[in-house]
Amino acid sequence: MTILLSEVKILDPQSPHHRKKVNVLIEDGEIAAIGSTRYRAGQVVDGKGAILTPGWFDLQANFCDPGEEHKEDLTTGRAVAMAGGFTEIAVLPNTRPVIQAKNDIEYIKRGNRNSLVQLWPVAAISKDTAGENFTEILDLQAAGAVAFSDGLVPLWNTDLLRKSLQYVQKFNGLVIDRPQEQWLSRFGVMNEGVNSALLGMKGVPALAEDIAVARDLQLLEYTGGKLHLANISTAKSVALIRRAKKKGLQVTCDVAIHQLLYTDDNILEFDSNFKVSPPLRTAKDIKALVKGLLDGTIDALVSAHQPQDEESKNLEFDQAACGMNNMQVALPMVLMLQDRVPLELLLTRLTTGPRAVLGLPGPVIDKGAVANLTLFRPAEKWQYDARTNLSKSANSPLFGQEVTGKVLAVANNGQFQQF
Amino acid sequence: MPLSQQHLLGIKNITAEDIQLIFTTADNFKEVINRPIKKVPSLRDITIANVFFENSTRTRLSFELAEKRLSADVINFSAASSSVKKGETLLDTVNNILAMKVDMVVMRHASPGAPHFLARHIRANIVNAGDGTHEHPTQALLDTFSIREKLGGVAGKKVAIIGDIMHSRVAISNIFALQKLGAEVMVCGPITLLPKYIGALGVKVELDVQKALAWCDVANVLRIQLERQQIKYFPSLREYALYYGINRERLNRLDKEITIMHPGPINRGVELNSDVADSEHAIILDQVENGVAIRMAILYLLANAAA
Numbered sequence A: 001m002t003i004l005l006s007e008v009k010i011l012d013p014q015s016p017h018h019r020k021k022v023n024v025l026i027e028d029g030e031i032a033a034i035g036s037t038r039y040r041a042g043q044v045v046d047g048k049g050a051i052l053t054p055g056w057f058d059l060q061a062n063f064c065d066p067g068e069e070h071k072e073d074l075t076t077g078r079a080v081a082m083a084g085g086f087t088e089i090a091v092l093p094n095t096r097p098v099i100q101a102k103n104d105i106e107y108i109k110r111g112n113r114n115s116l117v118q119l120w121p122v123a124a125i126s127k128d129t130a131g132e133n134f135t136e137i138l139d140l141q142a143a144g145a146v147a148f149s150d151g152l153v154p155l156w157n158t159d160l161l162r163k164s165l166q167y168v169q170k171f172n173g174l175v176i177d178r179p180q181e182q183w184l185s186r187f188g189v190m191n192e193g194v195n196s197a198l199l200g201m202k203g204v205p206a207l208a209e210d211i212a213v214a215r216d217l218q219l220l221e222y223t224g225g226k227l228h229l230a231n232i233s234t235a236k237s238v239a240l241i242r243r244a245k246k247k248g249l250q251v252t253c254d255v256a257i258h259q260l261l262y263t264d265d266n267i268l269e270f271d272s273n274f275k276v277s278p279p280l281r282t283a284k285d286i287k288a289l290v291k292g293l294l295d296g297t298i299d300a301l302v303s304a305h306q307p308q309d310e311e312s313k314n315l316e317f318d319q320a321a322c323g324m325n326n327m328q329v330a331l332p333m334v335l336m337l338q339d340r341v342p343l344e345l346l347l348t349r350l351t352t353g354p355r356a357v358l359g360l361p362g363p364v365i366d367k368g369a370v371a372n373l374t375l376f377r378p379a380e381k382w383q384y385d386a387r388t389n390l391s392k393s394a395n396s397p398l399f400g401q402e403v404t405g406k407v408l409a410v411a412n413n414g415q416f417q418q419f
Numbered sequence B: 001m002p003l004s005q006q007h008l009l010g011i012k013n014i015t016a017e018d019i020q021l022i023f024t025t026a027d028n029f030k031e032v033i034n035r036p037i038k039k040v041p042s043l044r045d046i047t048i049a050n051v052f053f054e055n056s057t058r059t060r061l062s063f064e065l066a067e068k069r070l071s072a073d074v075i076n077f078s079a080a081s082s083s084v085k086k087g088e089t090l091l092d093t094v095n096n097i098l099a100m101k102v103d104m105v106v107m108r109h110a111s112p113g114a115p116h117f118l119a120r121h122i123r124a125n126i127v128n129a130g131d132g133t134h135e136h137p138t139q140a141l142l143d144t145f146s147i148r149e150k151l152g153g154v155a156g157k158k159v160a161i162i163g164d165i166m167h168s169r170v171a172i173s174n175i176f177a178l179q180k181l182g183a184e185v186m187v188c189g190p191i192t193l194l195p196k197y198i199g200a201l202g203v204k205v206e207l208d209v210q211k212a213l214a215w216c217d218v219a220n221v222l223r224i225q226l227e228r229q230q231i232k233y234f235p236s237l238r239e240y241a242l243y244y245g246i247n248r249e250r251l252n253r254l255d256k257e258i259t260i261m262h263p264g265p266i267n268r269g270v271e272l273n274s275d276v277a278d279s280e281h282a283i284i285l286d287q288v289e290n291g292v293a294i295r296m297a298i299l300y301l302l303a304n305a306a307a
Helices: A072-086 A102-114 A137-143 A158-173 A194-199 A205-222 A236-246 A283-294 A325-333 A342-346 A352-358 B016-033 B057-069 B090-099 B114-121 B137-151 B168-180 B209-214 B238-246 B248-252 B286-304
Strands: A001-010 A023-027 A030-035 A043-046 A049-053 A056-061 A087-090 A116-125 A146-148 A174-177 A224-227 A251-254 A298-304 A371-383 A402-413 A415-418 B049-053 B073-076 B105-109 B125-131 B160-161 B185-190 B204-206 B218-221 B259-262
Touching: A001 A371, A043 A415, A056 A251, A056 A298, A056 A325, A056 A352, A056 B168, A072 A087, A072 A102, A072 A325, A072 A402, A087 A352, A087 A402, A102 A116, A102 A137, A116 A137, A116 A224, A137 A146, A137 A158, A158 A174, A158 A205, A205 A224, A205 A236, A205 A371, A236 A251, A236 A283, A251 A283, A251 A352, A251 B286, A298 A352, A325 A371, A342 B168, B016 B057, B016 B137, B016 B168, B016 B286, B049 B057, B049 B090, B057 B105, B057 B125, B057 B137, B057 B286, B073 B090, B090 B105, B090 B114, B105 B114, B105 B286, B114 B125, B125 B137, B125 B286, B137 B168, B137 B218, B137 B259, B137 B286, B160 B168, B160 B209, B168 B185, B185 B209, B204 B209, B209 B248, B259 B286
Parallel strands: A001 A043, A001 A049, A056 A087, A087 A116, A116 A146, A146 A174, A174 A224, A224 A251, A251 A298, B049 B073, B049 B105, B105 B125, B160 B185, B160 B218, B185 B204, B218 B259
Antiparallel strands: A001 A023, A023 A030, A049 A371, A371 A402, A402 A415
16 A cells, blocks of 8 residues: 655654655555655645654553543544554553553553554553552563653652662663652642632642652662653753753653643633643743753653543542643644744654653654654644544543644554544 | 622622622611511522532521521522532532522532532522632621721721631632722731732731731631641641730730621630630621621622623
């Protein structure tokens, strides 16, 4: 089967065709030809006004499977991923049961052979993510765990974190922490600030994250090894990580897309779609996070896809579950950042950035390379609603709205999907 | 002139003109409830549900009395005896009540924003009778109404709110109401009971209760909300009483008379001593009486705003 992507603009700094407008011929899962020739093909995708990049990689998504399949499952998760432009996803271990044994890893990876979207399981560091005892890290790594993390649960046990950073060095492994100090954040439901004072709600101070980041970096300096800090949200975190990188520590970090678009002002009407963890912060934090993206301190943008059903989300704000359903609208959300961050840079944070964090090779758009691709048209508008939503949940502030930026097609693992 | 809102969710959402309208309406109702025949037919054929998901005695009684004096039909629902404990959601509960053709809902709930949540989902006038640690608008209105009655006005007056500001819905609503009416506001208490960013609301912050008393014309003393404190904020009630409790001796050290308020119920001997609570400076029982008039005014105005 041959597919022609006609007149697409390539954005891939690794590719000799970077920034060129070309025709791309895909044959048997490989890029068979690139150039100005209009190749003959069985299927033609009109790429006018569209951009072609390496397939996007999401470092953090929760597909709720096994355990909460009423919110999302691996099948709908993959469908959402494709429509969102992602060809590879690292899934969190925060399922029920937790991803902590090699059978669990096998369960996540089972569908990969016949799917376009490849799932990379992140295994739990501690049993049931309770922070008390190790999982069988070496065995999990051998089974295919791509990194080790308690996912949404911050690593509160300083000693366990220290030993994890040491233990994974046997295979040059990666530990991921969601930095948040537990005592300072107890009972908090939003950012601590003027707005939490106005709304009478318990706050999670930025300090809770800053202290955890500082602790983690000091541990890393002591242990050596590789650490990734997930979902950073504060100005101070960016500064601390920037300094640690300068020092030569092997630390990387990511930020959730929504963290760059919304602040705690969005909570003033108690809309629980804006309840996330870490909480939405302030304009000042966003400014620092953007600066961190621009200067390379922040390695990856993640969807932090966290589907929640009506029964968990459509509640009084303090009772509602955390999380945003972002994956299918990741592109429109990322494009909203264009006024502050160049598009090319944003795209690298969805392609090479996250893969480098995990030490995975990045696909390159060149003749003879594997076709792992995302094609999108930035100016195309579409309605994100019950008709177009592929997720089992709809907990997004953009739900019901017209959004700008549409994924036209994705290719990976010998498969091609056009929308 | 009607109210600018069809619900009373919080003081933040209403204007100074709304407050003045509520006050002048309450003046009339206060006159009514001091007549031998205390009842008027204003809300005949209107059904009001008092939905209380948290314990309350005086607020509920005050609302019920206000409703009955206006000739409304009243139903009471409290969480203790309800299906909430069976796992029914707030929305289901209230929709069930509305299916019985209720016109207005007076709700108390432990979650900040619960009445706002309800207002987005149901069709009825909603009166917030306290939502967690967020707002308690009718309390703030009766407090400011009582200050206006006692001191002849609110503008330019100095009001210190003393005690557990962090866990108090009375504090936030009072700050908004007092500021909208032109008063100066100070909050005072142990620093661990003051939200870190409270100063950004334009209030003075004072840690020494004697200095707060010396500054103010009115001290609104709040109840120590032990039931709402999930963790430790100060060492002991004894220490609180010693260093923040208001007693006759503290008032005697002032070179002026100040007015003492308390939203009730009082922890006597903790935040307020009996020698102050029962003195001529305290207007605590006037607050209670005014509470009925204010609530009558609010219900009356909302019912007319709806039509």
